Amino acid sequence: FQRKQEERNPFFRVVELTDDTVDPAIWGKNFPLQYDDYLKTTDQVRTRYGGSEAEPRTPTQADPRSIVAQSRLEEDPRLKLMWAGYAFAKDFREERGHAYMLEDQMFTERQQVTQQPGTCINCHASVYVAYKQLGGGDIVKGFEQLNRTPYFEARKFVTHPVACIDCHDSQTMQLRVTRPAFMEGIRAFKASQGIQNYDVNKQATRQEMRAFVCGQCHDEYHFSGPEKRLVYPWAKGLQVENILAFYDEQKFKDWEHAETGAPVLKAQHPEFEMWNQGIHARSGVACADCHMPYKREGALKVSDHHVRSPLLNINRACQTCHRWSEDELKSRVETIQRRTYDLRNLAMDALIDLINDIKAAKGAGRTDTGVRTAQDFQRRAQFYLDFIESENSNGFHAPQEAARILGESINFSRKGQVALRGGV
């Protein structure tokens, strides 16, 4: 009869939550089911291409972590050459659960090689309340202020990884976007589609919100200007060419490649952008549908707040819509991912060839237009390749688009090699 009970009485409000309640443990008193799952994001389980592997390490003064995720640089040393001269060549690991976001950001060796701005924290901590306080109630002001603060100072203003309040209204529990960078980014994107002054928290549908709350962080970004403002490069559209065009227009570069001197860009986790190109987005399937599927808790259906790889949760994540066996669904995903991965390797080889060629040419003292053209091709090839390399579904979010982008990356790299060599 337990079950019949639940039906009638989903949850009891035991504490009052306010717009300043950061600590998820407090929210957890009202919503124990969601809180318990939320805590599980500490789990580390590996899938063929995703999840993460728990790698033990001996804690040091500089880095007290006793467990990290596997190093991607060791898995594929070519990445070091692709990122030569940039912090990523020092340390880049497979991402893991939300519980780790703050410590992983603090202790990555990337912090040791450069002075990072507070901007970083936008996506690695529960910053909403901090923004409000710093901005005297105005989150945009607080956002700007935190961006200008050096990382380790800014770090003092936050305590938790992403928490309930970053995605929920404390009174209605409705989803809401709390990140100015996303509000501005999506507004710029909508404008490019002819929709002016889009206000995400007023105009987005509930189903859209199930993706937008994730889009707050899972997208390509850059730090704009001396004020280090966090900007999502969507003003011309969400596709890779739109984004590259945006950076070209701004003459923006992340760094100058150490081996070739090319003005290159670092793409980062464009899950939101790639998902948008795929059939699931087009079918109205949101991130939460797969990464936070409903689960039965007695008579209740709740969203699984153990955000993770859907391949670790296939029945709930996929079988609502796809009546195939779990093994079949898993191997469908892996077929798509293998195709992507094989092509990604061809594109990586092509880029490495180009980099070595430019290096050789410069070594031979060349400074002709051939070299400059090749450098420009490297910028494009590398951004396109990194766009897929850093997209964490390994092509699943938009299989054909991922292959298309890698095909173009190969074209850029090889054309760069040809340009260096001139006519036959």
Add this chain to the structure above:
Amino acid sequence: FQRKQEERNPFFRVVELTDDTVDPAIWGKNFPLQYDDYLKTTDQVRTRYGGSEAEPRTPTQADPRSIVAQSRLEEDPRLKLMWAGYAFAKDFREERGHAYMLEDQMFTERQQVTQQPGTCINCHASVYVAYKQLGGGDIVKGFEQLNRTPYFEARKFVTHPVACIDCHDSQTMQLRVTRPAFMEGIRAFKASQGIQNYDVNKQATRQEMRAFVCGQCHDEYHFSGPEKRLVYPWAKGLQVENILAFYDEQKFKDWEHAETGAPVLKAQHPEFEMWNQGIHARSGVACADCHMPYKREGALKVSDHHVRSPLLNINRACQTCHRWSEDELKSRVETIQRRTYDLRNLAMDALIDLINDIKAAKGAGRTDTGVRTAQDFQRRAQFYLDFIESENSNGFHAPQEAARILGESINFSRKGQVALRGGV
């Protein structure tokens, strides 16, 4: 009353059909619904990338056709350079309905530039009975004999385009494969999967048959040896690399490229092979499901024998499985096709660049290994590109795989250009 008739006896048998009844009109007496639709394959309607356009022409002695389909060579002149030295550079048109298969084959200008073998007829006419008669009851003998006969002599043994008897058993109306080339091809393929002596007509399920009857003709093929045997190159598998490996092993070439001297291959309509790589095949969706969907006729459901582009019949072809509007489904297909087409154009440019480079190098009298390597790259690049170019769904049958193949084609072409130029 009419209806009641049908209800009680869908196959109202008015004539006796035998295993020698070729004329579809006779079968039509028993199956008027299917026959009426079968006759409609004369329709010519264009879709964005498919269907066909009815192009009027003044009949000549050599070619009495007053209507043909649009020329693909005029749509994209680059094809002429890709096929330089081969009959396809003379005449290549968009394919149209089954009703035209025999005349289009007879009157294509490709017939004027080369002496074709009777082998051609296997896929352009109702040959089953002819095979039987020529082989004294043994269709394989008849098949071999017809292959050896010059086309225009062989032509005398057939009267109709593909007809009922090519896909159906005259007594049970059950589907069956009547083409030795397919029986042998699929047996070789199954063997590569570890299944020995596969007998398609005994071992295939009904659902498989709904694709195999089409696979009798819609696949990549070549003429093997002096006896011009029709062989489907599946002994190593159905993927493009398996097929190229098969040809390489045989040291097979379709012709020597007129401009570069490369030993090249012509890929042709690998719908069966590509469909096999796609999600629909994997989901058990057969050709007939989309190209011959069920339609309601009075109180009966029958298969629409007006075989055509599903985009001209979206409601029946797609909407039972996909509950999206017709416009939405159409634009999903076109999104996939545009991506494929854009990448196909990049691959085409890359190939043309390579061909021109090799031509120039040879013009300059070069005969070094660089040239030979480049020719080998041309063979691969061209086969991969043509595999998608000649696949008639423009990527829809297997979107990611099509993009993957085009990406590799680009890689081959550009590497060929680099090889020609040597080191930096």
Add this chain to the structure above:
Amino acid sequence: MFERNVMNLRLAQGLVLGVTLGLAVGVGAYTFVYARGYSYMTDNAEACVNCHIMQEQYSGWLKSSHRAVAVCNDCHTPPDLIGKYTTKAQNGFWHSYYFTTGWFDDNIQITPRGREVTEKACRNCHQEIVEAIEGPHAGASEWQTSCLRCHNSVGHLH
């Protein structure tokens, strides 16, 4: 049905299954009464929703083209009386059993046997219209047209 359900169980459950089966009869019987398992013996769709677990299908059914023409049992129990009641008994017992233990996937899938029952049900009502497409060997399952392959949402949109 039994086999499939065993397969369905997560490993740990597999281990204790032997023990619990005996128990299950008791539990099952209990729920059978408690959750109005006997509702299996009636033909109205509401009966099935005595289990909230069936709510999803129920609301799906309300939106379906068959709402007005077929109830759950029309598609999920064989037409013949014995088959009907043995299936119902089985569904009734197992559903009660799994419902009570809570040992079933969040996204329930129809069993192979359930599928056969349903495939037959379609033909039961649509014999005539599909006569032409059924084909000669419609008896042998690999020669049957699978209605569900294309029409899997006629009973409830999911």
